[in-house]
Amino acid sequence: MKTMPWIEWLDLDTELGEDxxxxxxxxxxxxxxxxxxxxxxxxxxxxxxxxxGAGAAVMAAGAAATSAYIVIRSATIxxxxxxQGGITASGKVDPSVAAEIQRALQAGEGQDVDVDVxxxxxxxxxxxxxxxxxxxxxxxxxxx
Numbered sequence: 353m354k355t356m357p358w359i360e361w362l363d364l365d366t367e368l369g370e371d372x373x374x375x376x377x378x379x380x381x382x383x384x385x386x387x388x389x390x391x392x393x394x395x396x397x398x399x400x401x402x403x404x405g406a407g408a409a410v411m412a413a414g415a416a417a418t419s420a421y422i423v424i425r426s427a428t429i430x431x432x433x434x435x436q437g438g439i440t441a442s443g444k445v446d447p448s449v450a451a452e453i454q455r456a457l458q459a460g461e462g463q464d465v466d467v468d469v470x471x472x473x474x475x476x477x478x479x480x481x482x483x484x485x486x487x488x489x490x491x492x493x494x495x496x
Contacts, residue, residue: 362399366407373444374407376400379474381438391434397471397480398429401441405467405484408443412450412465413488416457425464425487430480437474441482443467453488462489 359366363382367375378385378392378400387393406424410417445453445467456463464487471480 358399359403362396362403364400364403366403368407368411369444371444372408372411372447372450373442374404374411375440375442376403376407377440378438389434391436392439392473394429394431397431397435397439397441398427398482400439401429401443401469401471401482402427402484404441404443405469405482406486408445408467408469409453409465409484409486409488412445413453413457414450416454417488419491420457421489421491423487425485427482427484429482432478432480435471435473435479439474439479440472441469442472443469443484457488457490460490462487464488 362378363380365377365379381392385392385396453463453465464485467484467486469482473479
């Protein structure tokens, strides 16, 4: 996940938890990440959140993710306050849901996964929340 051009442009630090959680952290905002009010710009916040949300779905799928087509189907974001100095997005898929994702992908079936992502600024203040629906499908090239 760390070598994708989008993640490199954002200059994110990505942390993968042993519990399947994913944290994506914008610690070093660039001038192009900041809006006219001096806060982290909304599309940048969305990008950081998307890395955590999709990453959590990939972590939940485990080895089955390597042969899956994964895309964000829908997303909502609720900004609660401006993010100053950086942004951290944290997401995780419930272990019982992870088992179902793995089963479905291994059986050649698709699965839509709800992933909640929390947002905090550099001081740990809650700045918003996101909900992603991540679609995971068997890769068409694997179907012969």
